[in-house]
Amino acid sequence: MVVILVKEVRVIGIKLEKFISENDDLPLLLFEAAVKQGTPMMDNDIIAITHTAVAKAEGLKIPLSQVNPTHKEKAIALLLRREYDPRVIALAVREAREIVRIDRGHLITSTYFGHVTANTGVDLSNVDGGNSAIILPRDPDEIAEKYRMRFKELGVTVAVIIMDSSGRPLRRGEVNIAIGVAGMSSIKDLRGKRDLYGRILKVKKIAVADEIAASAELVTGSCSEGIPAAIIRGVSFDPIDTPTGSLLVRDPQEDLFL
Amino acid sequence: MVVILVKEVRVIGIKLEKFISENDDLPLLLFEAAVKQGTPMMDNDIIAITHTAVAKAEGLKIPLSQVNPTHKEKAIALLLRREYDPRVIALAVREAREIVRIDRGHLITSTYFGHVTANTGVDLSNVDGGNSAIILPRDPDEIAEKYRMRFKELGVTVAVIIMDSSGRPLRRGEVNIAIGVAGMSSIKDLRGKRDLYGRILKVKKIAVADEIAASAELVTGSCSEGIPAAIIRGVSFDPIDTPTGSLLVRDPQEDLFL
Numbered sequence: 001m002v003v004i005l006v007k008e009v010r011v012i013g014i015k016l017e018k019f020i021s022e023n024d025d026l027p028l029l030l031f032e033a034a035v036k037q038g039t040p041m042m043d044n045d046i047i048a049i050t051h052t053a054v055a056k057a058e059g060l061k062i063p064l065s066q067v068n069p070t071h072k073e074k075a076i077a078l079l080l081r082r083e084y085d086p087r088v089i090a091l092a093v094r095e096a097r098e099i100v101r102i103d104r105g106h107l108i109t110s111t112y113f114g115h116v117t118a119n120t121g122v123d124l125s126n127v128d129g130g131n132s133a134i135i136l137p138r139d140p141d142e143i144a145e146k147y148r149m150r151f152k153e154l155g156v157t158v159a160v161i162i163m164d165s166s167g168r169p170l171r172r173g174e175v176n177i178a179i180g181v182a183g184m185s186s187i188k189d190l191r192g193k194r195d196l197y198g199r200i201l202k203v204k205k206i207a208v209a210d211e212i213a214a215s216a217e218l219v220t221g222s223c224s225e226g227i228p229a230a231i232i233r234g235v236s237f238d239p240i241d242t243p244t245g246s247l248l249v250r251d252p253q254e255d256l257f258l
Numbered sequence: 259m260v261v262i263l264v265k266e267v268r269v270i271g272i273k274l275e276k277f278i279s280e281n282d283d284l285p286l287l288l289f290e291a292a293v294k295q296g297t298p299m300m301d302n303d304i305i306a307i308t309h310t311a312v313a314k315a316e317g318l319k320i321p322l323s324q325v326n327p328t329h330k331e332k333a334i335a336l337l338l339r340r341e342y343d344p345r346v347i348a349l350a351v352r353e354a355r356e357i358v359r360i361d362r363g364h365l366i367t368s369t370y371f372g373h374v375t376a377n378t379g380v381d382l383s384n385v386d387g388g389n390s391a392i393i394l395p396r397d398p399d400e401i402a403e404k405y406r407m408r409f410k411e412l413g414v415t416v417a418v419i420i421m422d423s424s425g426r427p428l429r430r431g432e433v434n435i436a437i438g439v440a441g442m443s444s445i446k447d448l449r450g451k452r453d454l455y456g457r458i459l460k461v462k463k464i465a466v467a468d469e470i471a472a473s474a475e476l477v478t479g480s481c482s483e484g485i486p487a488a489i490i491r492g493v494s495f496d497p498i499d500t501p502t503g504s505l506l507v508r509d510p511q512e513d514l515f516l
Contacts, residue, residue: 207431
């Protein structure tokens with residue numbers, strides 16, 4: 001009898017039965033929900049969590065009634081020539097490290113951690129029906145590391161990815177990307193490894209954390225699923241003690257495409 | 259007793275025991291290998307295939323000994339100031355619709371199907387140890403559709419994605435993307451759908467085929483694994499009869515980031 005080892009990765013959605021609120025212990029909620037649904041977390045799992053869930057637990061939810069746009073922010077909202085709420089634009093401007101472009105109805109900015117995206121990631125979806133917006137964390141790696149340590153306290157050694165959906169240059173549609181990564185290298189460096197025919201690979205760095213975030217979106221979805229996180233099981237990674245999400249951000253100065 | 263339905267996506271590598279050669283019936287090889295390893299393909303699976311495997315079966319493998327670079331091509335190779343084989347650069351120039359940029363040791367071009375990438379995707383890895391290069395198909399959607407019809411003949415109704423690894427602007431590392439897509443929509447349009455709180459989503463198009471390609475890389479890998487394809491199971495999609503890979507390519511004229 002021939003036994004063939006099948007390489008398989010499982011992407012398991014974690015469904016939460018309750019809405020997430022500020023100061024919730026999100027790792028605990030996810031850990032318990034995974035047990036309850038019959039798929040407990042295991043050592044070497046990767047836990048990918050939507051930024052929306054993280055923002056709610058970390059107090060990054062801003063009631064729009066508390067935002068008073070300045071004249072400049074109102075002017076930018078007008079420039080965009082769309083039905084944007086000036087308060088959302090005000091938040092996007094305030095959370096941006098830099099305004100990259102205002103063009104064709106879109107405000108493109110860079111976040112404090114260097115990610116270039118629309119509206120600085122300020123989002124009204126899946127928050128509370130339009131009354132509040134969520135903003136991106138200033139340092140998503142720090143939160144990923146905090147959650148990783150919390151999972152360790154709960155008894156599992158896992159890697160943690162905080163992910164957000166984002167548009168990208170040159171291609172249509174959004175994909176999930178990793179904005180915070182802890183417990184694993186975000187980039188797999190294959191240079192020096194040999195291919196199927198023994199040839200040494202010269203240039204090959206894989207943004208594996210972005211690929212994991214993308215795979216997680218296949219179960220978390222983006223609208224009414226109530227699945228704020230996924231367990232990714234079967235991806236081997238080297239444990240690492242410093243967060244690595246920021247390594248995925250390329251400095252525009254060294255960009256080959258721009 | 260409470261039964262909780264767990265949303266799960268499985269990404270199953272298909273291992274081939276033999277090297278792929280020109281005129282091989284790749285869908286048949288993959289179909290049979292999946293049976294042999296105990297994970298037969300099923301209706302509604304998505305079959306993601308590496309472009310390298312496709313290129314070998316489709317005769318897109320070029321022995322470098324047959325490539326004679328022109329003076330202009332040699333000059334470009336010199337401009338790149340790296341240890342590039344001028345014959346690889348010659349192929350990259352010939353397969354390009356347009357040279358986008360020659361900068362800092364990199365040749366950035368657009369392919370005939372509009373994808374902007376390094377060296378027009380001409381690659382020596384996993385081909386035959388460095389003697390031959392593979393080139394990208396001129397119309398990957400057409401091959402995806404051909405394979406989808408072949409799988410149908412073999413008895414399974416699946417979607418097919420042909421994928422390649424590619425660098426991208428603004429972020430470090432390569433990820434797998436979908437260059438050819440058949441049998442499913444490459445982009446999931448959620449506009450008009452409601453979120454968890456009943457709010458209608460305004461802007462939300464997900465490049466689901468790119469996310470699936472990214473997830474497939476987690477099992478196919480990029481070096482010595484001998485896994486040229488993956489079965490993705492558990493992603494619901496609407497069957498569609500026209501290929502959709504080209505829809506993922508954004509015209510630079512309408513790009514918001516560039």
